[in-house]
Amino acid sequence: MGSRDGSGVSTGGQDYAADIDSIREAQARITPHVHRTPVLSSTSIDAVAGKQLFFKCECFQKAGAFKIRGASNSIFALDDEQASKGVVTHSSGNHAAAVALAAKLRGIPAHIVIPKNAPACKVDNVRRYGGNIIWSDVSIESRESVCKRVQEETGAVLVHPFNNKYTISGQGTVSLELLEQVPEIDTIIVPISGGGLISGVALAAKAINPSIRILAAEPKGADDSAQSKAAGKIITLPSTNTIADGLRAFLGDLTWPVVRDLVDDIIVVDDNAIVDAMKMCYEILKVAVEPSGAIGLAAVMSDEFKQSSAWHESSKIGIIVSGGNVDLGVLWESLYKR
Amino acid sequence: MGSRDGSGVSTGGQDYAADIDSIREAQARITPHVHRTPVLSSTSIDAVAGKQLFFKCECFQKAGAFKIRGASNSIFALDDEQASKGVVTHSSGNHAAAVALAAKLRGIPAHIVIPKNAPACKVDNVRRYGGNIIWSDVSIESRESVCKRVQEETGAVLVHPFNNKYTISGQGTVSLELLEQVPEIDTIIVPISGGGLISGVALAAKAINPSIRILAAEPKGADDSAQSKAAGKIITLPSTNTIADGLRAFLGDLTWPVVRDLVDDIIVVDDNAIVDAMKMCYEILKVAVEPSGAIGLAAVMSDEFKQSSAWHESSKIGIIVSGGNVDLGVLWESLYKR
Structure with a gap:
């Protein structure tokens, strides 16, 4: 565990890709376009966890x-000329x-x-919001090269899933909201992947209250962040x-410094524990919570x-329950057929 | 559809089992024991429905x-002597x-x-809250006679599922909350069975705003309320x-007059439509919504x-999404195996 005296968590001495100001700007920019999501609690789960x-x-x-x-923070921050050429991403x-949805909202x-191996319900979501789907092979190299080709052909702006100031700042708004809704929280557990969500959450939360503990939750089969911290x-x-x-x-060069400095610890869990949490x-x-969303629990x-x-x-x-896009059949199979 | 000029919806001239005062009393009594549940919305569903x-x-x-x-309204309204003998219900x-939970909270x-044919997840819930389970046959006669025997043996107070002033008043608090959360609502759709929920919702809502439309949603295979209205x-x-x-x-003698006078119409839907709504x-x-909870959608x-x-x-x-207790296997079977 990192130092708990607050000295190690100041965000003043280091330049990170985002800060509380860029996160508050993001909140003002995206509020018309996103939901203020509710915070749920359960005394039954609390009794099992031994914590609130x-x-x-x-x-x-x-x-x-x-x-x-x-x-939406990335896309609504574009000037009209940039925006007119559209946006592109691989995910x-x-x-x-x-x-797809944010671009639709911006028009x-x-x-x-x-x-090609993406979950069906997530592909359906892209279709639902009118995204122009371009298939690639599974490898990250294929995804990136197809993405680059689209950029060159269309002049579209790349919206990076995590390694970008606007993305990180936008994700940080979840932390602002949570601390408005439950100011007495002393610890936040956040799923970690590329690090965009946890960077935004940590930067906002530690600026508001430096003593808040930020813990990452990472799957054992993709524990690059825990290895990176070590x-x-x-x-x-x-x-x-x-x-x-x-x-x-994996972490990017903009998210790594935040994870290195502001994430107090990374808890690694196996898939079985994730499925147990989804069931709960x-x-x-x-x-309905997808595996990545259940990992905090x-x-x-x-x-x-x-x-x-x-x-x-x-x-x-x-606990940031990051998403709910899980095919019901997949949920059923993983919960009761294991 | 009933009269929309408000003249038919006054609750002043008729004595019902509950009223806005008993519902506000219920709210004060139960607030420490229940959740203030969130209101969700979805532009994707609105687009399909053509309404907000x-x-x-x-x-x-x-x-x-x-x-x-x-x-909890019924159980916390008991005086200490009544309460000491416990409570009983059949459901x-x-x-x-x-x-079971409210009794546990009261101690x-x-x-x-x-x-014997109750859904497993609902029986599990009773166990989780420490209820003393007594099995009966499926028929309403068997349930009632077993219940009566327990009453005689223990002196426990019967907590009726719907045909009771305190039950109706407690259920009415959902309507108070909803209209605090979204005051501009002009129509509320409520599942109907014994009529406790819709009676409380209608009495509270029409007292706050007589022009609010109250619609019941009822399954085709149990459309006694629609037949009763007719x-x-x-x-x-x-x-x-x-x-x-x-x-x-079926409706009781305390819920029927409210349904007769204050429910503007009853919409009857078949099971296939309920399953479609659960899927959505x-x-x-x-x-996770149980069939009864999805019927409003x-x-x-x-x-x-x-x-x-x-x-x-x-x-x-x-739309009152009344409950979420559905076995995942049942959900899966009904959604994808039909």
Whole structure:
């Protein structure tokens, strides 16, 4: 666990890609376009967890995930000339739908490069919002090269899923909202992948209250962030293997410094724990949560967390339930056929 | 459709089992014990419905349904001597869990008579809250006779699922909340079964704004209320046949006068439409909704509603999503195996 005296969490001495001002600007920019999502709680789950939990339900966000915050901040920040050429991104999932929706709201074209193995419900979302789907192979190289070709052909602006000031600032608004809704929260648990969400959440939360603990939750089959924290530098993996289809990206050069400095610890959980958490979300919270969205609850329930000093020091824990886009059949198969 | 000039909706001239005062008293009594549930909306669903819809999500209520409102109002209204002997009810579902939980909160025993065909997740809920389960046969006669025996043996007070002033007043608090959250609502659609929920909702809403339209949604296989409205007297059915396991009861002598006078119309939908609505709730709203809870959305989407004058006169429609207790396997089977 990182230092708890606050000295290590000042954001004043270091230049990060975003800060509380850019996050407040993002909030003003995107408020007309996004939902203020509710915070749910359950005494039944609290009794099992031994802590008071506050679920920030971004699964109820437009397009079913927090991604619309970063996407709409990026797209509405474009000047009219830039915007007129449209936007492009590559994503297997929630960022794709979010860019399609934000572009639709702005009235500009969105070209979405999607790998062939993307979950059906996430592809449906892109279609629902009128995104122009361009298929690529599964490899990140294929996705990037197709994306680059579209950029060259159309002049569209790339909306990066995480390694971008506007994306990070947009995602940070979830933290502003949560702390308005439940100011007494002392710990926030955030899924980590490319690091856009947790960077925004940490920058906003620590600016408001430097003593707030920020914990990342990461799947064991894609634990590059935990390895990066341990090594003190960005580590990438040759491959990933996890049910959490939204958590397979690696940190970028803009998100890594924030994760390095402001994330107090990373809790690694296996897929079985993620499925248990999805089941609990469905059966008790009555919320459809995708694997990546359930990982925060999985982390709270983990032995690793319960044996940490953070567990003893935490009392009121915010959990970012990042998204709800899960095919019902997949949920059913993973919950009851394992 | 009933008269829309307001003259038919005054609650002043008639003595009903509850009124705005008893409902406000209920709100004061139960607020420490229940959730203030969020209201969700979805532009995707609005686009399909052609109206602005506001989903009052009682599926997120304690014990997964609105029933805790009436049960806790009934149980916390008991004096200490009455309460000390405990409470009893017969219910196949959400009322059972609600009585068990409310009794637990009050610290008194709850005896719950459950028919052998009750959904597993609802029985689990009763167990989770420490209710003393007593099995009965499926018939209403068996349930009532077992319940009566428990009353005689223990002196426990019967908490009726709908035909009771305190139950109706408690359920009415959902309407107070919804109109605080979205004051501009002009129509509320409410599932109807024994009539406790819709009576409370109608009494509160029409007292606050007499021009609010109250529509009931009822399954075709248990359409006793629609038949009762048409006949001008309580009609009961020899049997019922619907997936909506929470909507198989018939009106009582306290709920009938409210339904007769204050419910503007009843929209009858078939099970297929209910399943379509559950699917939409799951896939777009990201909410686990039981069949009885999805029927309001099914009604909004129905041809019957779209061809009515109420459709043309409605603009902002509140939908009471009454509960979320549905076995995932049942949801999966009904959605994708039909």
